[in-house]
Amino acid sequence: MHTLSLRSLILGALLMLTACGSALHIPTATAIQTAISSSSIPFAVPQQPCGPRFTRTDLAHYTSGGNAGSALYASNGSGLAIGDLTGDGRPDIAFGNIVGTVTIYINDGDFVFHPVQTTLTDVRSLAVVDISGDGQRELVATRRFAPPIIGTIKNNVFSYTVFPDVFTAFYAMGWQDVNRDGQLDAVFGTYDNEQLQHQGIIFQTRGGGGVFVYTQNAGHYIGQRLNATAQALAIVFPDLNHDGQPDILVGNDFNEPDAAWTVTPAGYTPVTPFSQTTENTMSLDVADYDNNGTLDIYATDMKPYDQSVTTMARWLPAMLKLTRPLSADDPQYTENTLQSWDGSAWHNTAYDLQLDATGWSWSAKFADLDNNGWQDLYVVNGMKANDLLSYLPLGELKEKDMLFMTDNATSYTIANRGLSDTGSGRAASMVDLDGDGDLDVVVNPIDGYAQIYRNELCPTPSIEIVLIDPTTANRDAVGSVLTIHTGSQQQTRTIQVGSGYLSGQSTSVHFGLGTSSGIDSLDIIWPDGAHSELRAILANRIYTITRKATQ
Amino acid sequence: MTTIPPFRMRTIIDLRDVSTTLTVGVLIGCVVAVYAATLKMPLWIQAACVIAGVIPAYSVHALRIFRLYGWWFTLLMLLVAAQGFHGVEHLVQWVQYHVLRWPFFKASGIISAANAEWVHFGWNWMVLIIMSILVKGGLRNRYAWLMLLWTVAHTAEHTFLMMRYLQALSALASLGVQNVSAQGLPGFFGRDGWLATSDVTRSSFVCRVPGFTTAVRLDVHFWWNAGETTLLTLATAMELRVRNASLKRHAVPHSPLTVVTEQV
Numbered sequence: 046m047h048t049l050s051l052r053s054l055i056l057g058a059l060l061m062l063t064a065c066g067s068a069l070h071i072p073t074a075t076a077i078q079t080a081i082s083s084s085s086i087p088f089a090v091p092q093q094p095c096g097p098r099f100t101r102t103d104l105a106h107y108t109s110g111g112n113a114g115s116a117l118y119a120s121n122g123s124g125l126a127i128g129d130l131t132g133d134g135r136p137d138i139a140f141g142n143i144v145g146t147v148t149i150y151i152n153d154g155d156f157v158f159h160p161v162q163t164t165l166t167d168v169r170s171l172a173v174v175d176i177s178g179d180g181q182r183e184l185v186a187t188r189r190f191a192p193p194i195i196g197t198i199k200n201n202v203f204s205y206t207v208f209p210d211v212f213t214a215f216y217a218m219g220w221q222d223v224n225r226d227g228q229l230d231a232v233f234g235t236y237d238n239e240q241l242q243h244q245g246i247i248f249q250t251r252g253g254g255g256v257f258v259y260t261q262n263a264g265h266y267i268g269q270r271l272n273a274t275a276q277a278l279a280i281v282f283p284d285l286n287h288d289g290q291p292d293i294l295v296g297n298d299f300n301e302p303d304a305a306w307t308v309t310p311a312g313y314t315p316v317t318p319f320s321q322t323t324e325n326t327m328s329l330d331v332a333d334y335d336n337n338g339t340l341d342i343y344a345t346d347m348k349p350y351d352q353s354v355t356t357m358a359r360w361l362p363a364m365l366k367l368t369r370p371l372s373a374d375d376p377q378y379t380e381n382t383l384q385s386w387d388g389s390a391w392h393n394t395a396y397d398l399q400l401d402a403t404g405w406s407w408s409a410k411f412a413d414l415d416n417n418g419w420q421d422l423y424v425v426n427g428m429k430a431n432d433l434l435s436y437l438p439l440g441e442l443k444e445k446d447m448l449f450m451t452d453n454a455t456s457y458t459i460a461n462r463g464l465s466d467t468g469s470g471r472a473a474s475m476v477d478l479d480g481d482g483d484l485d486v487v488v489n490p491i492d493g494y495a496q497i498y499r500n501e502l503c504p505t506p507s508i509e510i511v512l513i514d515p516t517t518a519n520r521d522a523v524g525s526v527l528t529i530h531t532g533s534q535q536q537t538r539t540i541q542v543g544s545g546y547l548s549g550q551s552t553s554v555h556f557g558l559g560t561s562s563g564i565d566s567l568d569i570i571w572p573d574g575a576h577s578e579l580r581a582i583l584a585n586r587i588y589t590i591t592r593k594a595t596q
Numbered sequence: 597m598t599t600i601p602p603f604r605m606r607t608i609i610d611l612r613d614v615s616t617t618l619t620v621g622v623l624i625g626c627v628v629a630v631y632a633a634t635l636k637m638p639l640w641i642q643a644a645c646v647i648a649g650v651i652p653a654y655s656v657h658a659l660r661i662f663r664l665y666g667w668w669f670t671l672l673m674l675l676v677a678a679q680g681f682h683g684v685e686h687l688v689q690w691v692q693y694h695v696l697r698w699p700f701f702k703a704s705g706i707i708s709a710a711n712a713e714w715v716h717f718g719w720n721w722m723v724l725i726i727m728s729i730l731v732k733g734g735l736r737n738r739y740a741w742l743m744l745l746w747t748v749a750h751t752a753e754h755t756f757l758m759m760r761y762l763q764a765l766s767a768l769a770s771l772g773v774q775n776v777s778a779q780g781l782p783g784f785f786g787r788d789g790w791l792a793t794s795d796v797t798r799s800s801f802v803c804r805v806p807g808f809t810t811a812v813r814l815d816v817h818f819w820w821n822a823g824e825t826t827l828l829t830l831a832t833a834m835e836l837r838v839r840n841a842s843l844k845r846h847a848v849p850h851s852p853l854t855v856v857t858e859q860v
Contacts, residue, residue, distance in 0.1 A: 372698060399803065436771045
């Protein structure tokens with residue numbers, strides 16, 4: 046185990062000195078048209094017979110919290126990451142672990158995977174990131190009691206080094222070109238309660254935790270501490286003030302208000318953009334759920350998914366222990382929120398859409414699972430805690446994972462489709478693992494086997510887009526915003542390497558097209574603000590779009 | 597022969613005839629409240645002591661009303677007074693939550709211990725029964741009928757809540773949990789209530805009607821009681837106005853409002 050030493054104390058002090066208020070050198074956003082080239086390959090032929098269902102496969106990887114139920118924070122589980130680690134064009138999967146070790150499943154195609162075992166334990170967040178923009182993606186992991194690591198796979202062997210210039214044990218992680226210098230930067234957040242439990246009061250004397258931005262500079266990282274405390278379970282980069290620049294949003298557990306900063310050339314400015322928030326934020330996702338061209342933010346919390354007497358009885362004793370005295374003007378509610386921008390302010394629409402209650406929720410993500418052109422919502426849930434839930438068998442709150450399907454984003458139907466597992470899910474992500482044009486689902490539970498759910502959807506028009514920007518070190522164009530237009534409909538996505546709860550995701554973007562056989566146009570806003578447009582694109586293909594250097 | 601004054605709305609709260617008893621009662625209540633405060637008893641107990649000081653005076657007042665006007669008026673007076681106090685309790689709760697910004701669990705009105713499911717259940721059935729008796733006894737104007745309808749609905753909601761409360765306690769007991777209350781679960785209306793969360797109403801406009809399915813429980817019951825208090829007051833005022841007008845028109849005292857006594 047890595048020891049947090051005097052070095053971290055000194056660094057903490059130095060970081061405090063460079064804290065909020067420092068000016069950032071953010072280039073002015075440009076609206077120039079940028080040249081691109083594109084190539085495409087058709088989707089693989091889907092398996093037969095097909096139908097609206099998912100087929101589950103349990104992998105050999107078992108995520109163990111040890112005696113997770115008796116160790117509250119171990120039962121928070123571990124993350125997963127998705128991305129092409131081997132450079133063969135297929136998404137691989139890394140499953141985190143707490144007591145056991147991380148396993149990486151290399152995608153051999155046609156839903157065949159082979160495992161690569163690592164020696165990594167005590168892992169929280171995972172992400173597959175091309176950090177230096179050299180085309181070789183790395184696996185980055187935060188660890189419970191040690192600084193993050195960066196690992197690579199070569200010849201089926203995984204090796205890693207400690208993340209340079211970082212000496213703190215972090216929990217949540219996010220990647221974005223925060224300062225728009227063409228290089229990806231990391232934002233890390235601590236989970237202070239766990240560190241306090243582990244280190245005791247010395248955690249504070251060592252400098253404590255908080256949210257930190259590490260900006261890349263010639264292979265080194267310059268840290269800036271944004272605040273001194275955090276219970277960070279999720280970090281995303283929505284454009285909170287709609288200035289075209291991604292900002293920073295950190296979801297905090299334990300009644301600690303979520304923290305947000307707008308990023309401008311003047312620096313990082315703390316903001317409170319929402320009139321209502323979650324109280325124990327477990328997960329954050331950025332998605333244009335209603336296809337209005339504006340990205341929305343979904344956050345999960347802990348709220349019984351129904352109000353039946355049986356469900357409430359299983360929740361009440363724990364709720365009484367967890368409920369904090371919140372006044373009427375406290376913006377925090379113990380329920381999921383879906384923040385939508387109406388042109389002048391953010392409004393929570395989760396309750397109106399009946400997406401406010403999904404149980405003891407962890408990862409939640411929007412994705413078009415049936416290719417109808419509207420993003421569905423998948424939430425994994427459940428809890429294990431011997432002390433808190435001692436009155437339940439094995440101290441476990443068993444809940445069905447929830448799938449909300451829609452064809453209009455104004456009402457959602459609770460569906461099963463084989464995704465309603467009652468295991469204690471933690472991380473979850475969606476990706477087209479077999480290249481057949483529909484999104485498959487990957488789940489990493491606690492005290493359970495890793496699961497992949499193959500989408501057996503019959504062929505329905507869709508496209509997948511992979512952006513490559515060789516003109517910068519942000520080669521995967523993380524932070525780009527893509528909008529497609531099909532007839533009167535539009536859909537918008539942003540490229541993220543992680544969202545939900547500790548869940549990395551592929552940088553390829555998937556659009557379901559409903560009945561359209563193609564799209565009229567694709568608009569790309571690159572991370573530096575430059576625009577590109579592609580017209581008349583046929584469906585059912587994977588497009589690789591490469592940005593050309595400006596003449 | 598002495599014609600006693602007609603029963604008016606102010607008769608319900610006009611305690612001048614028992615001012616001495618009232619003063620003494622409230623003073624004793626205050627003394628006990630101060631003593632309770634020195635013992636660091638909860639604020640609601642101290643408030644209850646002062647309120648309890650009013651009870652002897654009001655009992656004497658009610659007895660006098662009974663002797664003068666009979667049981668029907670006494671029952672009406674007691675219901676209006678009790679519902680009025682109950683309405684104030686909910687108003688205080690509303691102020692505690694929305695104005696003073698107290699936490700939800702702390703905003704329990706004046707006598708917070710009375711904010712229990714079985715108290716609400718018992719109270720509403722009592723109001724319904726008394727209201728039915730009053731209607732049978734002649735309280736039959738349009739506000740009275742509305743009040744009766746409102747009370748039936750309100751009591752139905754509390755019966756639903758009581759059923760859920762008992763079922764939840766039973767479910768908790770089956771899990772071996774004995775010391776946890778199921779107080780405060782959502783009912784039929786309001787945020788997270790049956791209308792808002794039922795599979796029957798899912799995705800329909802019914803489950804997201806502003807107020808009906810979005811208001812928190814505290815607000816829902818504030819409005820239930822505000823409606824009840826208002827309708828009862830209007831029904832009583834209208835009834836008394838009609839009866840008193842009738843009394844004026846007919847010289848011969850035949851109404852329960854007039855009692856013929858022998859002058860000594």
